[in-house]
Amino acid sequence: xxxxxxxxxxxxxxxxxxxxxxxxxxxxxxxxxxxxxxxxxxxxxxxxxxxxxxxxxxxxxxxxxxxxxxxxxxxxxxxxxxxxxxxxxxxxxxxxxxxxxxxxxxxxxxxxxxxxxxxxxxxxxxxxxxxxxxxxxxxxxxxxxxxxxxxxxxxxxxxxxxxxxxxxxxxxxxxxxxxxxxxxxxxxxxxxxxxxxxxxxxxxxxxxxxxxxxxxxxxxxxxxxxxxxxxxxxxxxxxxxxxxxxxxxxx
Numbered sequence: 001x002x003x004x005x006x007x008x009x010x011x012x013x014x015x016x017x018x019x020x021x022x023x024x025x026x027x028x029x030x031x032x033x034x035x036x037x038x039x040x041x042x043x044x045x046x047x048x049x050x051x052x053x054x055x056x057x058x059x060x061x062x063x064x065x066x067x068x069x070x071x072x073x074x075x076x077x078x079x080x081x082x083x084x085x086x087x088x089x090x091x092x093x094x095x096x097x098x099x100x101x102x103x104x105x106x107x108x109x110x111x112x113x114x115x116x117x118x119x120x121x122x123x124x125x126x127x128x129x130x131x132x133x134x135x136x137x138x139x140x141x142x143x144x145x146x147x148x149x150x151x152x153x154x155x156x157x158x159x160x161x162x163x164x165x166x167x168x169x170x171x172x173x174x175x176x177x178x179x180x181x182x183x184x185x186x187x188x189x190x191x192x193x194x195x196x197x198x199x200x201x202x203x204x205x206x207x208x209x210x211x212x213x214x215x216x217x218x219x220x221x222x223x224x225x226x227x228x229x230x231x232x233x234x235x236x237x238x239x240x241x242x243x244x245x246x247x248x249x250x251x
Contacts, residue, residue: 012064013093025226032056034060036064036075044061076126097157136178136181139180168182176238185229187217217245217246
């Protein structure tokens, strides 16, 4: 623990679920935290306060609608101005719309791609010059096992999360030699509020039985993987999509 003392992390989609857990875990590791989301001021202020309680020397927040093309760059600029540096960017914000393939609209396409893929691309473009000036950093993209395998009623999500894996590889190929390590995390079924919502108990029980480990993962377990990828123990990992799914994909 406390392996990230003196570092600054920006975490998107941090008002709840995996993003909140990641922010609090990095804070517990000693990092100062800037949390960003499209939620409410009250939600983000509460997460920032929790990060402070977990051990962050500084915890700030900003409301950002990452579906807007200029929002990722504005977010990075605001975080840099307020925090003084950025060592870690966790591109966690994402949405999933469940529809049959032919039912997706132009607006569905634009919104899913804007938040899940375009925003990480532009946020990374904005943060890389800062990291280069500092001598390095970490970029973590939150992909999914659904970026690797197909799922019904999730065509746009599948495409966007697959794109994040290619973005991870391309960035790593270009930036690893400059001490910017880029990796992705690919969670499987994680028992967040968003995952549970809209599923009946019987469906949830069946989904859990489909996981070889026999249960869903937790947001805190995802956060632990992110913390590992930002640690010295992961200094030789680049361009990797780390699958954490209880064996779901192999099943």
